[in-house]
Amino acid sequence: MFDTIILLTGPVEGPVLSSLLRSHNPQLTVHAVQSLAELEAIEPQALRRSRLVAFVTSVVVPARILGALGFGAYNFHPGPPHYPRWVPSHFAIYDGASVFGATAHVMAEAVDAGPIVGVELFPIPPNTSVLSLEAMAFSQLARLFWRLAKNLAIQSEPLPELPISWSGRKSTRRLYTALCHVPPDILKEELDRRIAVLGDGHFGLWPTIVLHGHRFRYAPREAEPNVEAPGIVPVETKVMEPA
Numbered sequence: 001m002f003d004t005i006i007l008l009t010g011p012v013e014g015p016v017l018s019s020l021l022r023s024h025n026p027q028l029t030v031h032a033v034q035s036l037a038e039l040e041a042i043e044p045q046a047l048r049r050s051r052l053v054a055f056v057t058s059v060v061v062p063a064r065i066l067g068a069l070g071f072g073a074y075n076f077h078p079g080p081p082h083y084p085r086w087v088p089s090h091f092a093i094y095d096g097a098s099v100f101g102a103t104a105h106v107m108a109e110a111v112d113a114g115p116i117v118g119v120e121l122f123p124i125p126p127n128t129s130v131l132s133l134e135a136m137a138f139s140q141l142a143r144l145f146w147r148l149a150k151n152l153a154i155q156s157e158p159l160p161e162l163p164i165s166w167s168g169r170k171s172t173r174r175l176y177t178a179l180c181h182v183p184p185d186i187l188k189e190e191l192d193r194r195i196a197v198l199g200d201g202h203f204g205l206w207p208t209i210v211l212h213g214h215r216f217r218y219a220p221r222e223a224e225p226n227v228e229a230p231g232i233v234p235v236e237t238k239v240m241e242p243a
Contacts, residue, residue: 086176
């Protein structure tokens with residue numbers, strides 16, 4: 001008997017999403033967890049009565065847990081079907097994509113590979129930064145969760161699958177790290193693309209270049225006050241500094 005949702009998400013999202021699910025089904029038990037260790041601590045008999053719902057989590061759920069769930073597992077991915085896997089917003093900005101979005105899908109052993117059950121798409125405005133795109137995607141992901149929450153909370157049957165397939169390059173941390181290694185003969189246009197995505201040092205990874213045996217890391221120059229207009233800070237410039 002379906003009576004429990006295991007909600008795998010962060011500490012901020014957990015209470016809000018739990019409340020929404022219970023508003024559709026007051027008899028529903030929502031067990032919020034944040035880590036793989038918490039998932040693995042759940043008893044097998046409890047898993048058989050449960051559905052797993054993951055929302056913006058980096059936890060990779062093992063096949064043994066997915067197979068033990070009685071009512072399936074769904075993941076809310078902060079990117080569209082054509083940007084599967086790791087940090088999709090970063091790669092969308094690097095690619096100069098014009099459309100982005102959010103995806104809900106059945107969880108499978110392979111990451112971002114299960115059948116798709118919900119999609120929200122939106123155009124990317126010009127000059128959008130990585131952080132702005134992530135905020136837009138999160139907003140659409142929340143909208144998608146709100147749209148599917150009732151069926152997730154009351155329907156023991158699987159959610160209907162859409163005739164939409166995953167596509168595009170499967171982004172990984174290794175691919176992201178490779179982009180940080182800047183070749184000495186890089187063209188200006190390509191360097192500008194990489195700086196737009198990598199220049200803020202997300203995940204502690206920065207664009208780097210090796211010249212004559214010396215390694216340099218891209219970093220912001222400290223802003224200095226404008227002497228002619230005291231109190232006004234000039235526009236920040238970027239430089240390659242020794243790593």
